[in-house]
Amino acid sequence: MVKTERHEMPAQAAEIRKHNFNEVALGYTAELAKEEAERCLGCKNSPCMAGCPVGVRIPDFIARVKVGDMEGAVKILNTDNNLSAICGRVCPQESQCEKYCVRKLNLGGSVAIGNLERYVADYALANGLENLCESECNKAGKYEGRSVAVIGSGPASLSCASDLARAGVKVVMYEALHKAGGVLVYGIPEFRLPKSIVQKVVDNVKSLGVDLETDVVCGKTVFIDELLFEHDAVFIGTGAGLPSFLRIKGENLNGVYSANEYLTRVNLMKAYKDGAITPILHGKKVVVVGAGNVAMDAARTALRLGAEVNLVYRRSRAEMPAREDEIVHAEEEGVVFDLLRNPVEILGDENGRVKGMRVIKMELGEPDASGRRSPVPIEGSEFEIECDEVIVALGTTPNPLIKNSMPSLETSKRGTIVADECGRTSVKGVYVGGDAMTGAATVILAMGAGKKAAKAILEDFD
Amino acid sequence: MKKYEILKKRALASNVNEYVIYAPLVAKHCLAGQFVILIVEPDGERVPFTICDYSREDGTVSILVQEVGYTTAKLAMLKVGDALEDFVGPLGNPTDLKEFDSVVLVGGGIGSAVVYPQAKQLKADGKKVDVIVGARNESLLMYVDEFERNSDNLYLITDDGSNGRKGFVTDMLKSLVESGKKYDCVFAVGPLPMMKAVCNLTRELGVKTIVSMNSMMVDGTGMCGCCRLTVGGRTKYACIDGPEFDGHEVDFDEAILRSKIYKAQEQEHLCNLRGNYGKN
Ligand SMILES: Cc1cc2nc3c(=O)[nH]c(=O)nc-3n(C[C@H](O)[C@H](O)[C@H](O)COP(=O)(O)OP(=O)(O)OC[C@H]3O[C@@H](n4cnc5c(N)ncnc54)[C@H](O)[C@@H]3O)c2cc1C
Numbered sequence: 001m002v003k004t005e006r007h008e009m010p011a012q013a014a015e016i017r018k019h020n021f022n023e024v025a026l027g028y029t030a031e032l033a034k035e036e037a038e039r040c041l042g043c044k045n046s047p048c049m050a051g052c053p054v055g056v057r058i059p060d061f062i063a064r065v066k067v068g069d070m071e072g073a074v075k076i077l078n079t080d081n082n083l084s085a086i087c088g089r090v091c092p093q094e095s096q097c098e099k100y101c102v103r104k105l106n107l108g109g110s111v112a113i114g115n116l117e118r119y120v121a122d123y124a125l126a127n128g129l130e131n132l133c134e135s136e137c138n139k140a141g142k143y144e145g146r147s148v149a150v151i152g153s154g155p156a157s158l159s160c161a162s163d164l165a166r167a168g169v170k171v172v173m174y175e176a177l178h179k180a181g182g183v184l185v186y187g188i189p190e191f192r193l194p195k196s197i198v199q200k201v202v203d204n205v206k207s208l209g210v211d212l213e214t215d216v217v218c219g220k221t222v223f224i225d226e227l228l229f230e231h232d233a234v235f236i237g238t239g240a241g242l243p244s245f246l247r248i249k250g251e252n253l254n255g256v257y258s259a260n261e262y263l264t265r266v267n268l269m270k271a272y273k274d275g276a277i278t279p280i281l282h283g284k285k286v287v288v289v290g291a292g293n294v295a296m297d298a299a300r301t302a303l304r305l306g307a308e309v310n311l312v313y314r315r316s317r318a319e320m321p322a323r324e325d326e327i328v329h330a331e332e333e334g335v336v337f338d339l340l341r342n343p344v345e346i347l348g349d350e351n352g353r354v355k356g357m358r359v360i361k362m363e364l365g366e367p368d369a370s371g372r373r374s375p376v377p378i379e380g381s382e383f384e385i386e387c388d389e390v391i392v393a394l395g396t397t398p399n400p401l402i403k404n405s406m407p408s409l410e411t412s413k414r415g416t417i418v419a420d421e422c423g424r425t426s427v428k429g430v431y432v433g434g435d436a437m438t439g440a441a442t443v444i445l446a447m448g449a450g451k452k453a454a455k456a457i458l459e460d461f462d
Numbered sequence: 463m464k465k466y467e468i469l470k471k472r473a474l475a476s477n478v479n480e481y482v483i484y485a486p487l488v489a490k491h492c493l494a495g496q497f498v499i500l501i502v503e504p505d506g507e508r509v510p511f512t513i514c515d516y517s518r519e520d521g522t523v524s525i526l527v528q529e530v531g532y533t534t535a536k537l538a539m540l541k542v543g544d545a546l547e548d549f550v551g552p553l554g555n556p557t558d559l560k561e562f563d564s565v566v567l568v569g570g571g572i573g574s575a576v577v578y579p580q581a582k583q584l585k586a587d588g589k590k591v592d593v594i595v596g597a598r599n600e601s602l603l604m605y606v607d608e609f610e611r612n613s614d615n616l617y618l619i620t621d622d623g624s625n626g627r628k629g630f631v632t633d634m635l636k637s638l639v640e641s642g643k644k645y646d647c648v649f650a651v652g653p654l655p656m657m658k659a660v661c662n663l664t665r666e667l668g669v670k671t672i673v674s675m676n677s678m679m680v681d682g683t684g685m686c687g688c689c690r691l692t693v694g695g696r697t698k699y700a701c702i703d704g705p706e707f708d709g710h711e712v713d714f715d716e717a718i719l720r721s722k723i724y725k726a727q728e729q730e731h732l733c734n735l736r737g738n739y740g741k742n
Pocket residue numbers: 090091092151152153154155156157174175176177180181182183184187188189216217218219237238239240241263293294297323399401402433434435436440441442443444446
C-alpha cells in the first residue's frame with residue numbers, strides 16, 4: 001500500500017551541518033524516490049504544471065520514475081528545463097508546482113516534486129544523460145554558420161546558450177568573472193548547491209559546443225556593437241547584481257558587508273576553506289538584515305564560520321520572502337529571527353569596526369503595493385543590539401554597465417532592460433532574459449527566459 | 463602566445479617590477495586611468511592594478527607592481543613566459559584631464575605608476591605638465607627617465623634626501639606654488655595619507671585636486687560594494703564611479719580605516735608564504 005504521507009528529503013542533522021559546508025539535503029534513495037513517485041495521482045488536468053513557470057510535464061516524468069524508467073523521466077524533464085539539477089535544489093516549490101498539488105491539504109501533503117526533480121536530474125548527471133531530451137540535437141541543421149554572443153553565464157545565459165547550441169548555432173559566452181555560473185557560483189552557498197553540480201552543468205553546456213570566455217566585462221572589455229558585428233545576435237543575461245545598502249549612518253564601517261560581497265568571498269573566492277587567500281572577517285555576533293533567500297544564505301554561512309547570528313527583518317515571519325525550506329533550515333540551525341525590527345544606525349568603535357546596531361521596533365499596517373502589510377516604525381522604541389559584523393541583504397538591481405555603454409538600449413526606471421515577452425529588446429538583434437530583464441527573481445524564471453529568447457532568436461533567423 | 467603570458471618583466475625600484483602582459487582584449491579599448499584585476503594562481507585573490515601602458519598593436523598591457531603582501535609576492539615569483547591565471551579589464555573610468563591647461567601630477571611611491579600614463583597623455587595633447595615624484599628613498603624612485611621625457615618639469619623628492627630634495631611631495635608642491643607656479647589642477651596618486659596631505663594643502667591653496675582611490679576590491683564591476691568610500695557625503699564605488707574622485711570631497715579617514723580591514727589576515731598569509739618559501 002502506498003504511504004500517504006509525503007517523504008521528506010533526508011538531511012544532515014542541524015547540529016552537525018551548522019559546522020560544515022557540505023550539502024544539507026542529501027537526496028532521495030531509489031526506494032524513497034519510487035515511494036514518493038507513487039504518491040502522485042497523475043491528475044488529468046495536472047494542476048501542478050500550471051504552477052511551474054516553464055510548464056514541465058510533472059505527472060509524466062513522475063510516472064516514469066514510478067515504473068523505474070529513469071531515461072524516460074530524464075527525457076521529459078530535460079525537454080522543458082535545462083537546469084533541473086539546480087532547480088530541483090533551489091526552486092521555491094511551495095509557491096509554485098507543489099502549491100497546486102491535490103494532495104497538499106488533506107492527502108498527506110503535496111507530492112515532493114522538487115525532490116523528485118532533483119533525484120532524476122542527479123541520476124542524469126551521474127549517468128551521462130544530461131543531454132537527453134525530446135527535441136533532437138540538430139548540429140548539421142539549418143542554422144549552420146550562424147553565431148550568437150551570450151553575455152553572462154548565469155541560469156538565463158546557460159539555458160539560452162544550450163538551446164541555441166542544440167539547434168546548431170555557434171555560441172560564444174562572455175562572462176565578467178573568472179568562473180561561469182552567475183549567482184549559482186558566487187551567491188548560493190555550497191551547502192545548498194554544491195559547486196561541483198554547477199561545474200557539471202557548465203561543462204555540459206560547453207560540451208554542446210559553446211565557447212566560454214571568462215574575464216570579459218561587456219561594456220568595458222567588449223561592447224555590444226562590436227559583438228553584433230561579429231555575431232548574428234546578442235543575448236544579455238547579466239543578472240541583477242548591484243547590491244542595495246540601507247543608507248543609514250555607519251554603513252561603511254569595517255565589518256559591514258553587502259550579502260553579495262560576503263557570499264562572493266566565501267563561495268567564489270573560497271574564503272571558507274582553511275588556507276584560502278581571499279580574506280573574510282569571522283564575526284562573533286553577526287546581524288543579517290533582510291529575509292529573502294540571500295539573507296538566509298548569508299546567515300547560515302556566517303553561522304558555519306562560527307558566529308552567533310541574528311536576522312533583523314522589518315516585517316513578520318509570514319512575509320519572509322525566502323523559500324520555506326531555507327527559513328526552516330536556518331531556524332533549526334540556530335539563526336535567531338528578530339522580527340518587526342528595522343536598523344536605524346550601525347555603531348562603530350574608535351577603530352572604525354562595527355560594535356552594534358541601533359534598531360527600531362515596527363508594527364504591521366495597511367497592505368502595500370506588493371500586497372504585504374507594510375511595516376510602520378513604533379516611535380520611541382529604539383534600542384541597541386551588540387554585534388561585530390553586519391551583512392546587508394536588501395536586494396539587488398541590474399548593473400548599469402551595459403546600459404551606460406549602449407544608450408540606444410531601452411531600460412526602465414528600475415534599470416531593467418525593456419523587452420517583449422520573448423526577450424526582444426529595443427535594439428535589433430539584441431535579446432535579454434533573466435534578472436537583467438525582470439529584476440532579481442528566480443533561477444527557474446531566468447532559465448525559462450533564456451529558453452524563450454533562444455526560441456525568438458531562432459525564429460528571427462528564419 | 464599564451465593568454466595572459468608575462469612577455470617582459472623588469473625591476474624598476476626595490477620591490478617594484480614592471481610586467482608586460484599579453485592580453486589583447488584588455489589592450490584593445492583601455493585608456494589612461496583604468497585598471498585591471500588579476501589572479502596569480504588558481505583560487506588566488508583578485509587584486510587590482512593600474513594600467514600603466516599598453517600597445518594595441520602588440521596586444522599588451524603593462525602594470526607596475528609593488529610587493530606588499532601575499533599576492534604581489536606570488537606575482538614577483540613568476541618569470542617571463544609564465545602566465546597569469548586571470549586578467550580582466552579595462553575597469554573603472556578613464557581619466558579626463560582635457561579641461562585643464564596646466565596640470566601638476568603628483569606621484570607618491572607606487573602612485574607614480576598611475577601618474578605616468580597621464581603624463582604621456584597630457585604631453586601628447588600638447589598640454590603643460592609638471593611632475594612631482596616622491597619616494598621614501600632613492601631606491602624607490604621609478605620611471606625617472608620616462609617622466610623626464612614626458613613632462614615640462616620633473617621634481618624629485620625623497621623622505622631622506624637620497625635623491626632630489628629632502629622632504630615630502632607636499633613640501634615640493636607648496637614651494638612650487640609659493641614660487642609663483644600656477645596650476646589649474648593637481649592630480650595626486652599615492653598612499654592614502656599622502657593623498658590626504660596633498661588635499662589638505664590644495665584645499666588651502668584653492669586648487670582643484672583629483673585623486674585615484676586604491677580601495678580594496680573583489681569583482682571590480684560594482685557587484686560587491688567592497689570598494690565603497692564616502693565622497694561628498696555620499697557612498698561611491700571606487701571601481702565603477704572612480705577610481706578618480708575630487709580629492710577635496712573624499713573622506714580619507716574612513717578610507718584609511720577601511721584599508722586596514724584585513725591587516726591581520728594579510729600578515730598571516732604573507733608569513734605563511736615566506737615560511738613555505740624558505741622551506742622549498
Ligand atoms: C544568494 C542568493 C540566493 C538565491 N537563492 C535562490 C533560490 O534559492 N532559488 C531561486 O530560484 N533563486 C535564488 N536566487 C535568485 C537567482 O539566483 C537569480 O534569480 C538567477 O541567478 C538569475 O539568473 P541570471 O542568469 O539572470 O543572472 P545571474 O545568475 O545573476 O548571472 C549573471 C552573470 O552575468 C555576469 N555579468 C554581469 N554583468 C556582466 C557584463 N557586463 N559582462 C559580462 N558578464 C556580466 C555576472 O558576473 C553573472 O555571472 C538567489 C540569489 C542570490 C544572490
